[in-house]
Amino acid sequence: MTKLLVVDSEKTIGLLLKDLLQDTGYNAHFTSSEEEACTLYQKNSFDIILTDLKGKNVDDFPFIQQIKHIDPDALIIVITGNQSFESIQTVLRLGVFDYITKPFNIDEISFSINRAISYLKLESINKALMQDLERHNRQLEKVVKERTEGLQFLFNITREIYSTLGLREVIRIIVNKVVAVLNVDKCAILLFDKEAEVLVIKFSHGLDPKWVGQTRVKRGDEISGQIFNDQEATLIPDIEKDSRFQDLRQEAYYSGSFICVPLVIKGELVGLINVNDKKTKEPLTNEDFEFVKELASEASIAIENAHLYDSLKQTSLDAFMVLTSAIDDKDHYTKKHSLDVTKVSLALAEKMGLSENELTDIRRAALLHDIGKIGIHDDILIKKEDLTESEWTEMRSHPLKGGGILRPLYFLENVIAYIEQHHEWYDGTGYPQGLKGEQISLGARIISVADSFCAMITERPHRQAFTRQQAIEEIKRNKGSQFFPEVVDVFVELMSENPDLLT
Numbered sequence: 031m032t033k034l035l036v037v038d039s040e041k042t043i044g045l046l047l048k049d050l051l052q053d054t055g056y057n058a059h060f061t062s063s064e065e066e067a068c069t070l071y072q073k074n075s076f077d078i079i080l081t082d083l084k085g086k087n088v089d090d091f092p093f094i095q096q097i098k099h100i101d102p103d104a105l106i107i108v109i110t111g112n113q114s115f116e117s118i119q120t121v122l123r124l125g126v127f128d129y130i131t132k133p134f135n136i137d138e139i140s141f142s143i144n145r146a147i148s149y150l151k152l153e154s155i156n157k158a159l160m161q162d163l164e165r166h167n168r169q170l171e172k173v174v175k176e177r178t179e180g181l182q183f184l185f186n187i188t189r190e191i192y193s194t195l196g197l198r199e200v201i202r203i204i205v206n207k208v209v210a211v212l213n214v215d216k217c218a219i220l221l222f223d224k225e226a227e228v229l230v231i232k233f234s235h236g237l238d239p240k241w242v243g244q245t246r247v248k249r250g251d252e253i254s255g256q257i258f259n260d261q262e263a264t265l266i267p268d269i270e271k272d273s274r275f276q277d278l279r280q281e282a283y284y285s286g287s288f289i290c291v292p293l294v295i296k297g298e299l300v301g302l303i304n305v306n307d308k309k310t311k312e313p314l315t316n317e318d319f320e321f322v323k324e325l326a327s328e329a330s331i332a333i334e335n336a337h338l339y340d341s342l343k344q345t346s347l348d349a350f351m352v353l354t355s356a357i358d359d360k361d362h363y364t365k366k367h368s369l370d371v372t373k374v375s376l377a378l379a380e381k382m383g384l385s386e387n388e389l390t391d392i393r394r395a396a397l398l399h400d401i402g403k404i405g406i407h408d409d410i411l412i413k414k415e416d417l418t419e420s421e422w423t424e425m426r427s428h429p430l431k432g433g434g435i436l437r438p439l440y441f442l443e444n445v446i447a448y449i450e451q452h453h454e455w456y457d458g459t460g461y462p463q464g465l466k467g468e469q470i471s472l473g474a475r476i477i478s479v480a481d482s483f484c485a486m487i488t489e490r491p492h493r494q495a496f497t498r499q500q501a502i503e504e505i506k507r508n509k510g511s512q513f514f515p516e517v518v519d520v521f522v523e524l525m526s527e528n529p530d531l532l533t
């Protein structure tokens with residue numbers, strides 16, 4: 031019911047108006063005091079104020095000004111006997127809703143009140159619409175902001191992917207980014223092995239390693255194989271409720287909510303990205319799905335580049351390996367020397383707890399450590415007699431020659447250092463640069479011990495081969511001068527644990 035406050039200094043008229051309004055069906059209140067009216071208005075939620083007008087000038091209407099000060103939107107209907115143009119102009123400027131002149135009749139007042147009520151209704155609809163609009167605008171702003179941030183993020187990830195060339199590294203970055211951005215428990219990239227015709231997990235987060243190693247999915251089999259066959263990116267909010275996957279045997283890592291997006295390179299399907307289970311236990315959303323799809327299309331290009339890069343890298347390495355075995359063949363006293371050095375170096379490095387990347391570098395460096403001998407004259411390389419001083423000088427140039435040969439392959443940066451330093455001594459009396467102690471790279475310290483051991487147990491033109499035990503003793507004897515003490519300690523342990531190494 032509309033709530034009205036009648037304010038009139040003439041009590042009789044005010045009460046009469048209040049009664050008339052109540053009879054007409056309004057909830058009307060009356061006061062003759064303007065001060066009390068202000069207090070009442072502040073305490074109660076009146077819809078409309080009806081008041082008389084006594085003054086002639088602006089300064090004479092303090093009550094209207096006070097009410098407007100309390101509530102600028104207050105609806106005030108003025109009833110007055112003062113009909114001067116100046117007064118009408120003044121009260122309208124003060125923001126009163128309507129102006130009724132005395133003598134009034136109740137119909138006229140009812141009409142004005144109804145107009146005010148309609149105005150109130152429109153005003154409230156308008157307010158609701160405005161609030162709605164503001165809320166939509168805020169939502170829109172949020173979506174635009176999130177989308178922009180998402181694109182920026184994607185751009186950064188893409189840049190990171192493209193600046194990384196190796197396939198393993200590209201796949202690792204993609205999986206780790208998906209896990210971090212979508213806050214999920216599990217993510218895996220499966221690539222299709224064309225020869226075996228199965229999908230194999232190449233890198234994963236949150237999966238049981240035993241499954242990662244074992245998982246081989248044929249086309250059409252299980253969930254991955256099915257999606258791979260259909261070539262359709264899929265978002266499943268709850269796998270339990272999805273009839274498409276009810277009859278399929280689930281791989282161990284599928285649960286709850288998942289996204290599976292095929293990776294396509296030049297129209298050819300090469301693999302899948304699987305994303306599982308948000309940490310918050312909420313289902314994966316459409317926004318998550320869009321993110322994975324966009325990332326998948328960028329990832330596909332990066333994976334292709336990485337494939338090309340890796341195969342190019344392998345081709346270069348293969349070519350150098352042919353050269354190395356040619357040197358080993360030529361210097362027939364050290365046949366298989368490079369392979370033997372690699373075997374011992376890797377065993378040492380593994381025992382020392384080196385990382386997988388370091389092991390890769392050591393394997394390559396050990397296989398190629400004498401590649402510089404390709405630049406040494408055959409006569410010197412296969413000479414049975416003692417070498418002259420100048421011949422030794424040439425022979426000693428092979429580490430740097432090896433580095434020079436491999437330098438164009440910038441992915442072999444560490445490998446080149448190991449090769450150039452494999453004849454340096456712990457005490458600084460080695461060659462070619464006379465490096466000492468910590469100046470010598472870890473890979474070179476390891477290869478140096480392995481290289482010397484393999485050389486000693488091989489027969490030379492000018493001497494018999496050392497027995498295995500003699501060679502070990504010789505290495506021990508040179509601990510702290512030629513060889514790093516820590517590497518020698520690990521070597522001695524390794525040899526006692528693996529008496530069959532190299533036999």
Ligand SMILES: [Fe+2]
Binds near residue numbers: 399400428452453
């Ligand atoms: Fe060497």
Ligand SMILES: [Fe+2]
Binds near residue numbers: 371481
């Ligand atoms: Fe060697």
